[in-house]
Amino acid sequence: MNSVSESFKNNPLHFKHIIPLDFNTTLTLPDSHTWPLSLDPIGSLTHVQHEALPVIDLTNPEAITLIRQACEKWGAFQVTNHDIPVKLLNEIEFQTKRLFALPLNQKLLAVRSPEDCTGYGLPRMSTFFSKFIWSEGFTVMGSPVDHACQLWPHDHVNFCNVLVEYQKELETLTEKILGLMFKSLGLTQEDVKWFKPNNGSKPPQAVLQLNSYPVCPDPSRAMGLAPHTDSSLLTLIYQNNTSGLQVYRDSLGWVPVKPVTAAVVVMVGDLMHIACNGRFKCALHRALVNKTHIRISIAHFYGPPRDVEISPCLKLVDPDHPILYRPVTWKEYLDAKAIHFNNALELIRDKNNSGCTHLL
């Protein structure tokens, strides 16, 4: 069993946090889905923003430097010229829309079971909030074929082929970008021995999450996906041409991630933040919804192989940068996230460096 399945098995969810509302027949925002505005003001600064998430052309000779700057400042960026065929991006968008356009009772044929991580349902974070989010998801690990057969007993082949091809391409792109990130910090293969693209005996673990944000009768009081960081090393997101994704910056507030045709959004995950001893931020992000357009996104979460401990790279530890985190496996981290959600990272803090050493 891999780390993600094992963690989900140990932390089962209640059905009410798995089965979404029938969005198609809900014409007014129910109280159960109404978020208090005062708790979470919607991007009050967004109209005066002068800074946007960097868009980096991977063929630019300066790409490595730009990636480092983006990771230090934002913990996220967009990439273009990434070599994923545009045809494949269009196909995955088409298949995602096709899936979520099915009637709810048909989507429920592939519903996630409480201890399982794959299939149809609400994102896992739903359990942490008293209000429900306005989105639905379909999670895939390894082969999509079992759940696809439940949805389309006689017509699942195209869906599966597109997803499998997408998983393969995204894994390659993630490894390329991770390689550039390590290089940008002056790290060699020797410094990050656990990261062995292609020739590793233990395979990396990846999860594909198709997200749909249906049109919403009252978008200013609904939440598509609540603020969170991802537990992965790196997440790559492809979004359709509909805004909604936002990244948080301390000095700026919520900054929209403008859809750029055929670009892929890169989010530094918690494990990468740990591996580089905090040099790269892990981006806090959320998704909002709108009244007129369905928004879809496809998120590819890439994590280390099973049982591999991620710890801050010693080359990035010095008197000015004391060690911030203790070693952790993806399984351990997902377990912590399943219980403590956005506080999980704080729990991995190295106890000898609680930030109070100057008082001792």
Ligand SMILES: C=C1C[C@]23C[C@H]1CC[C@H]2[C@@]12CCC[C@@](C)(C(=O)O1)[C@H]2[C@@H]3C(=O)O
């Ligand atoms: C590999 C992953 C990453 C998961 C758990 C598991 C499968 C689904 C992912 C998400 C997707 C939606 C946001 C998030 C916060 C959630 O609730 O479910 C993610 C979570 C994480 O990054 O922790």
Ligand SMILES: O=C(O)CCC(=O)C(=O)O
């Ligand atoms: O919909 C999006 O753009 C964001 C998706 C996301 O953050 C996630 O699935 O973790």
Ligand SMILES: [Fe+2]
């Ligand atoms: Fe995310």
